[in-house]
Amino acid sequence: MEVLFRLLGDKGYTYDFRKNSSTNAMEDLFFMHPTSYMMFRAFPHVLIIDTTYNTNEYKLPLVQIIGVTSTGKTITIALSFISKEKDDNFTWVLTRLKAMLHKCMMPRVILTDRDLALMNACNVVFPDAAKLLCKWHISQNIKKHCKQRFGRGVFDYVNANWLVKYKEMFVSAWTDQVLHFRNSTTNRVESAHALLKKHLLTMKSTLENFVGVNDQIMKLQQKTIKGTFEDIRNKKMNDHDIPLFKELRGNVSILTLEIFVKELNRMNKIIEHGYGCGCHIRTSCSLPCACMLSNYLTAYETIPLDSTDIF
Structure with missing residues (x-):
């Protein structure tokens, strides 16, 4: 861990971690690339958050937090390895994220899938942001559970599992009444997961190698985003x-x-x-x-x- 923290410091990352009070082992690690810090403070408006797996040798779930620039490009805002996918872990991650926005505008819309612990944490840390659920994930869930159903059965499933509790978070009649800047799915973060794993080449990457891969991705993202801003004038x-x-x-x-x-x-x-x-x-x-x-x-x-x- 000392090697990892030295590497993060040398590369200019903002990072934080917490330990288990009993074992003294690291429980959660939050880190943000210097380019991400700059871009997040410039474009804090949209957050798309999801957890992925099979990225490191310790089998820690990875929380990937994605933002969107005004030119419509994806930017990796922050990454966090967590020991458990519980309310407390997600709340700790989002609290670290919020601290990066000192004297800046807070996020205005947050997109997730139906991870209840993550949804609870978003409500606690960013109470004023609009919370939306990914329409794509919902459609896939309905297809999976309604293959053998017809007519009324489909309606009953959709109504009981989605519409009653969550209609304001994914149905256009409600979501189009809040600022979401044309973001209605978590596809951007799914693509970010895929890009990350493509560069990692292995499901058992060391954390030091993970940081190096993230550097490569950030350079590619920065180049792409810079090009879109040059397009505005040229x-x-x-x-x-x-x-x-x-x-x-x-x-x-x-x-x-x-x-x-x-x-x-x-x-x-x-x-x-x-x-x-x-x-x-x-x-x-x-x-x-x-x-x-x-x-x-x-x-x-x-x-x-x-x-x-x-x-």
Whole structure:
């Protein structure tokens, strides 16, 4: 462990650990790469959290915490080896994570699967964040348990196991009323698990080797993310070169402009067919929705930069 802590310190990681009071053995270890620290404080808005296995020789479960940049790219925020998947362990990890945001905005949405201990910890440490459940995992669960059911049986299973307790955490009618920035699954963290294991090459990696692999991954992520921010100023797309976007070009991500292009197309359909707007982009992404874009166009105004979310 002394070798590991020296390695983490030499590489500039922020880390913390706690020991078992009886055996003096390490129980939980939290660590964050210096690039992750910088990116987390810049983009604390979305957290996607999941636990994975078969990554180290001690058979410790690994909690992987993923964030999302304003350009839509995935960033590994923090990693933690835990001895048990209990409320107390997850609460300790998330408390360490929260400490990294001193004088910064707190997370606004947290996505998990239905791990009750993790869900409880999220409620304790980040009570004000919207909590959502992964739609993909729910659909897989329903498929698994309803293969032999038909009609009413499927409804009864979904209603009893998911809708009664959790509908506000995965059904669009509710989730689109909170800021989630178009994140409705834990697929990003699942992909991060796969990438990590691909680089580890073994299910019994030493912790020192694990840190080295994480360094490699962070370099790749940093390069990709840097490229997306360069695109904001350098990449030119024809459908973004319109007066309506004058204040936004060069100041918001390509991803945000693409959202507006889709809203403009939706606006035309709303006008043509008389649909209601729904304003989902406004409530879920804090961006001007189709009906607001229509008002800007009618008044010959550009979309104000301050009408877009700080994210």
